[in-house]
Amino acid sequence: MKKISIVINADDRLGHISPEIYGHFSEHLGRCIYNGIYVGENSPIPNTDGIRNDIIEAFRNIKAPVFRWPGGCFAEEYHWQDGIGEKALRRKIVNTNWGGVTEDNSFGTHEFMRFCELVGCKPYINVNVGSGSVREMSEWIEYMTSDAESPLTEQRKKNGRAEPWKLEYLGVGNENWGCGGNMRPEYYADVYKRYQTFCHNYSGNRLYRIACGPSSADYNWTEVMMKNLDSNNVDAIDLHYYTMPVWPEMESATDFDDELYYKTIAAANFSDELITRHSEIMNRYDPEKKIGLVIGEWGCWHKVEEGTNPGFLYQQNTMRDAIVAAIELNVFNRHSDRVVMANLAQAVNVLQSVILTEDDKMIKTPTYHVFDLFKTHQNNEAVYCYTQNENMSEGKNAPMISVSASVNEKSMTVTAANCSLTEEAAVECSIFGFKASSVSCRILTNEAHSYNDFDCPDRVSITEHTAVIKDNVLKLNIPPCAVVECVVD
The missing domain is CATH 3.20.20.80 (Glycosidases)
Incomplete structure (x- = not known):
């Protein structure tokens, strides 16, 4: 990890x-x-x-x-x-x-x-x-x-x-x-x-x-x-x-x-x-x-x-x-x-x-x-988001994590993709300028070759995911080949 x-x-x-x-x-x-x-x-x-x-x-x-x-x-x-x-x-x-x-x-x-x-x-x-x-x-x-x-x-x-x-x-x-x-x-x-x-x-x-x-x-x-x-x-x-x-x-x-x-x-x-x-x-x-x-x-x-x-x-x-x-x-x-x-x-x-x-x-x-x-x-409104990212050695210098964040009057949305095929990411996200009290999270993940077809239309679909927030720090694990959305209130 x-x-x-x-x-x-x-x-x-x-x-x-x-x-x-x-x-x-x-x-x-x-x-x-x-x-x-x-x-x-x-x-x-x-x-x-x-x-x-x-x-x-x-x-x-x-x-x-x-x-x-x-x-x-x-x-x-x-x-x-x-x-x-x-x-x-x-x-x-x-x-x-x-x-x-x-x-x-x-x-x-x-x-x-x-x-x-x-x-x-x-x-x-x-x-x-x-x-x-x-x-x-x-x-x-x-x-x-x-x-x-x-x-x-x-x-x-x-x-x-x-x-x-x-x-x-x-x-x-x-x-x-x-x-x-x-x-x-x-x-x-x-x-x-x-x-x-x-x-x-x-x-x-x-x-x-x-x-x-x-x-x-x-x-x-x-x-x-x-x-x-x-x-x-x-x-x-x-x-x-x-x-x-x-x-x-x-x-x-x-x-x-x-x-x-x-x-x-x-x-x-x-x-x-x-x-x-x-x-x-x-x-x-x-x-x-x-x-x-x-x-x-x-x-x-x-x-x-x-x-x-x-x-x-x-x-x-x-x-x-x-x-x-x-x-x-x-x-x-x-x-x-x-x-x-x-x-x-x-x-x-x-x-x-x-x-x-x-x-x-x-x-x-x-x-x-x-x-x-x-x-x-x-x-x-899109907001500044810095990721202490490492390029994937097996990935021809492509970064492991892609992320963006935005806010409105009530909430913050953070979306991230773990692009690695093999490594899980333990993400620790420090939030400034926004008072965070709760978080809900959804995830899309499966093996990279997986797709939906007419025999199995829901093979790849969104599920709930676990994330916690404490002292304005958002923590979650993102499995390989996954996309997550966290909505912070």
Whole structure:
């Protein structure tokens, strides 16, 4: 057992933890939307307006704050007029990005907004810059948010929505350095400025404009964006980073050895350096931090499950993925002075999803349970947290413990992951600036390869855990490969 000392100073506030840091991403990819979130009104699977009831309930349980849609690369070939009106008359298209399947557009603007209403989350819509037009984007905004009399608002009313929707988050393009047009940053900056000019605010709605940010460690992209944009024309930029330990090759989601496990943990920890360096660039141009950093796509990207369409990106989800999720969410919390939103890729049946479905069955993955453990951080203030950490010798210099802490008027939340496969951690956490009298604790732990499937949906699940607090010192033991949440009152 290894002794770990942690110091938390609740008087040292790092930033407000926006609920949107715990956001999700839903793309027209594989079975994320169709046969995932959306089964249609005539499905025997219990649904509300075609949206699965069990999925609605699951996302409400983890207080999902925001969903990004319709992509991803799919967004850059999506034309919103194809997805409105009578479903039988909607234009069918080929999804050229993901599997070459026919997309019938039965899930469009009205269906997505209804999904957000049912879950109780905010919509984040990515508009088409790569193959779309300024007019197309501008008219979509008017269709969704205006209450004035116009052909577009009359069209919306005819399609069943009398009142405009509230739309806060608008992404102007997606991965425009790649599938969104293979643009140079200088070129995209000019394109973005043109598009945002026509992002009008209707009827009291105020758009939060998100520009395409860098891929992983492309620090030049951030430099060019910050040099050419300012808080008058952009509200945030969107960074994408996937945990891919052996890129460009792909590895199994479930069949991995200890060395690959630790490479994955190291790759997840790299997100801290990544956000730090991008933030340093942003700080030079925007010291007041008026421009936010969105982590628009993040998570583990493994090889697809054998026998599935390679273009559908369906993968299982183990305790290894849960540890990665805990590391990343702790990193986002600690950088909440700059990070305003993050969207896990993806919500259902794709990449590091929180939910998997098969016909009428649904399971919650280990990653889902991490979001459950971390949900009490939402809207808290992140506070200084120092860990006397040791790098795991077997873990390629990855730290053993990942942790973050936050407070509100009544309580403190501490979340920690023990990333070691072999060593238990005896944690002693000294708390300053917050009077602690009691603690409740929950834990997610199992062998690293363990996952939930349709035969055993609760193999990996949350249980109660023992922790004690005395004289403002929190003590608990964390077994190997485990994630814990402690709420201190």
